[in-house]
Amino acid sequence: KNTVVNDDGSTTTTTTITRGETVTTITEVTHGDITTTTTEVKTKDQPTQTTQETAERHTVVEDDGSETTTTVVTSEETTTTVTEVTKGGTTSVTKEVKEGDKPVEKTEKTRKTSTVIDEEGTTTRTTV
Numbered sequence: 001k002n003t004v005v006n007d008d009g010s011t012t013t014t015t016t017i018t019r020g021e022t023v024t025t026i027t028e029v030t031h032g033d034i035t036t037t038t039t040e041v042k043t044k045d046q047p048t049q050t051t052q053e054t055a056e057r058h059t060v061v062e063d064d065g066s067e068t069t070t071t072v073v074t075s076e077e078t079t080t081t082v083t084e085v086t087k088g089g090t091t092s093v094t095k096e097v098k099e100g101d102k103p104v105e106k107t108e109k110t111r112k113t114s115t116v117i118d119e120e121g122t123t124t125r126t127t128v
Helices: none
Strands: 002-005 011-019 022-031 034-043 046-061 067-074 078-087 090-099 102-117 123-127
Touching: none
Parallel strands: none
Antiparallel strands: 002 011, 011 022, 022 034, 034 046, 046 067, 067 078, 078 090, 090 102, 102 123
């Protein structure tokens, strides 16, 4: 794994994974809120698969103190939107997947996190 800070302030992280004769190279270029990930798989030095996706992430602090983070990941065929709303120890996560304009999947989850520090200073975090 190698990370480089480019002249324009973006970062490029390259990860190379070798398994037998198959080499997978993952290149992530992050500039501000946008990350472009290119994955190239080669077997015996011949390209067998190349994929690219772009992720754009925005976080907004709302007037009520809650925090909303929206991440949109676009690949060749699908768009995945994940919206996380956190207020206090509760986070609601909505994930929507579309192929073109057609909805494919929608899930909603809520998790509550509480943190307790005992008299000895041990921290226990519980997520439900």
